[in-house]
Amino acid sequence: xxxxxxxxxxxxxxxxxxxxxxxxxxxxxxxxxxxxxxxxxxxxxxxxxxxxxxxxxxxxxxxxxxxxxxxxxxxxxxx
Amino acid sequence: xxxxxxxxxxxxxxxxxxxxxxxxxxxxxxxxxxxxxxxxxxxxxxxxxxxxxxxxxxxxxxxxxxxxxxxxxxxxxxxxxxxxxxxxxxxxxxxxxxxxxxxxxxxxxxxxxxxxxxxxxxxxxxxxxxxxxxxxxxxxxxxxxxxxxxxxxxxxxxxxxxxxxxxxxxxxxxxxxxxxxxxxxxxxxxxxxxxxxxxxxxxxxxxxxxxxxxxxxxxxxxxxxxxxxx
Numbered sequence: 001x002x003x004x005x006x007x008x009x010x011x012x013x014x015x016x017x018x019x020x021x022x023x024x025x026x027x028x029x030x031x032x033x034x035x036x037x038x039x040x041x042x043x044x045x046x047x048x049x050x051x052x053x054x055x056x057x058x059x060x061x062x063x064x065x066x067x068x069x070x071x072x073x074x075x076x077x078x079x
Numbered sequence: 080x081x082x083x084x085x086x087x088x089x090x091x092x093x094x095x096x097x098x099x100x101x102x103x104x105x106x107x108x109x110x111x112x113x114x115x116x117x118x119x120x121x122x123x124x125x126x127x128x129x130x131x132x133x134x135x136x137x138x139x140x141x142x143x144x145x146x147x148x149x150x151x152x153x154x155x156x157x158x159x160x161x162x163x164x165x166x167x168x169x170x171x172x173x174x175x176x177x178x179x180x181x182x183x184x185x186x187x188x189x190x191x192x193x194x195x196x197x198x199x200x201x202x203x204x205x206x207x208x209x210x211x212x213x214x215x216x217x218x219x220x221x222x223x224x225x226x227x228x229x230x231x232x233x234x235x236x237x238x239x240x241x242x243x244x245x246x247x248x249x250x251x252x253x254x255x256x257x258x259x260x261x262x263x264x265x266x267x268x269x270x271x272x273x274x275x276x277x278x279x280x281x282x283x284x285x286x287x288x289x290x291x292x293x294x295x296x297x298x299x300x301x302x303x304x305x306x307x308x309x
Contacts, residue, residue: 013228014260016184065145068138068174070181071228 001046001054002079007067008039042066051078080306082108082124085152085168087143090130092166092281099283100126103299113146118155123306125152129166129221129281139182139224140170149175161205161302162275166222169267169277178268178277179237180229182222186260190223194292195258197266197280198248201241204269205305206276209297215252216294218280225279226260227268234262242269245278 009015015037022036044061048054055076062074082100084093093110100108108126109119118125132143143149149171156162156177164172172178185191194217202212210216229237237243245267247258254264259279267278282295 014183014186014226016186016188016226016260020188065137065141068141068181070179070230071183 001048001051003044003046003054003058004077004079005042005044005058005062005066005074006039006077007042007062007072007074009037010071010073013071039072040066054078080104080106080124080303081119081121082106082126083111083118083122084108084126084128085113085148086110086128087113087130087132087146087171089132089134090128090143090167092129092283095281096126096128096165096283099286099295099299102286103296104303111148113143113148116147116151118148118151122155122160123309124161124163124302125155127152127162127164127168127171128283129168132167132171135224138174140167140172140174143167143171144174144176153177156270156275159272159274161305162270163206163298163302164275164277165281165283166220166225166279169279170224172275172277177275178270179233180227180268182224182279183226183228183260184224185222185226186257190221191225191259192219192221194218195220195266195280196248196250196252196255197245198252198254199245200243204244204273204276204301206269206298206301207244208304209301213252215248215250216297217250217285217292218282218295219284220280222259222279227262227265227279229262237265237268238263240271242271242273243267244269244276245280 285295
């Protein structure tokens with residue numbers, strides 16, 4: 001089974017990297033970009049019998065390691 | 080003092096730390112590999128040194144925080160044992176939940192490698208008893224991710240319970256809120272029981288007069304005094 005875990009910064013957390021990318025886009029002349037926030041995508045292949053079990057495993061992975069819930073939110077997508 | 084210095088792949092300040100511990104205490108520190116599940120018998124101080132554990136992959140300190148030795152460190156801290164966490168060690172301690180909050184990328188995206196001043200906020204802790212509260216000390220920093228962030232509730236608790244140990248400041252003690260973006264100019268914080276200290280600057284590099292200032296020495300003297308009094 002293939003899945004994705006998407007980790008993003010919580011709203012309100014300062015994101016200096018996103019800000020630098022935003023500024024770089026502006027200086028490249030890419031117009032209409034208001035804000036950029038940087039996150040992470042984990043592409044995961046896992047052996048799981050059904051979707052519910054896979055989701056539970058991925059949530060465990062996200063809680064235990066992939067995200068730091070002090071500053072980040074995560075969501076799981078089964079592909 | 081029976082210190083144990085943790086060693087993770089990618090750590091590079093463990094020898095500086097061991098040397099400073101030896102210099103000030105006269106006793107050799109044990110070097111403890113990250114896969115060990117127990118600390119050497121009689122360990123009374125655990126030091127998590129600086130560096131780039133696991134190449135800062137995922138998030139600074141995230142992988143090291145979940146290594147086998149950290150379970151032993153958690154037990155040591157739960158029993159009131161002393162833990163000194165410096166730089167990457169501070170990041171590891173936060174990721175491991177020994178201290179609240181998280182260290183994010185410096186606000187101006189710059190790796191800061193220089194000497195800074197920090198104000199000692201209190202002198203009644205195992206780590207700072209040889210300093211005067213309010214005094215300003217000079218210490219080196221070397222970090223790209225030292226921007227301390229916590230939610231409003233945690234920050235209010237840290238301030239309310241006086242758990243901020245050090246703040247970035249000018250030489251005359253005026254707090255510098257813009258050094259690396261850290262909330263409330265936080266350079267170091269203490270755990271609720273005051274037995275865990277995490278800080279971004281490197282007191283272990285200002286211990287030997289041969290390299291210049293020795294403002295970091297008192298931190299180690301404080302620890303020795305605390306352990307001898309116990």
